[in-house]
Amino acid sequence: MNNGSKQLSSPLLAAGVLGLTGVALGALGTHALKANLAERGMVQAWETAARYHMFHAVALIGVAAWLRTGPDTRGARSIAWVSPCWCVGIVLFSGSLYWLALGGPRWLGPVTPFGGLALMLGWLLI
Secondary structure (H helix, E strand, O other), rough: HHHHHHHHHHHHHHHHHHHHHHHHHHHHHHHHOOHHHHHOOOOOHHHHHHHHHHHHHHHHHHOOOOOOOOOOOHHHHHHOHHHHHHHHHHHHHHHHHHHHOOOOOOOHHHHHHHHHHHHHHHHHHH
8 A cells, every 4th residue: 555545544444433433422322321411411511522523533534535636735744634633632522521421530521622622733734
């Protein structure tokens, strides 16, 4: 696999994995965990996590498409960093919200903004 196809496959693979997990976690929160989340007052936190998770999974498909059509342009270096930023952002932002919603330790709360910063950095790089 040459470097160009690796650049394309990474965001596409990330989009697939993150899309799959986003749908699964969204469904889990809506069905299996709904009563538990409601009891904790964490339905909105779970929904926010799932929404950001899915938005960025879908956006990664656009990154993969852009890399397929224009990898030799001047912005290719910065666009290559979008996928890692968004993946880290989803893990930190959505992951910490999911964990907190499930009753995880409160020290995870300060992790969430770092995930948000990673997501924003990815958008800045676009």
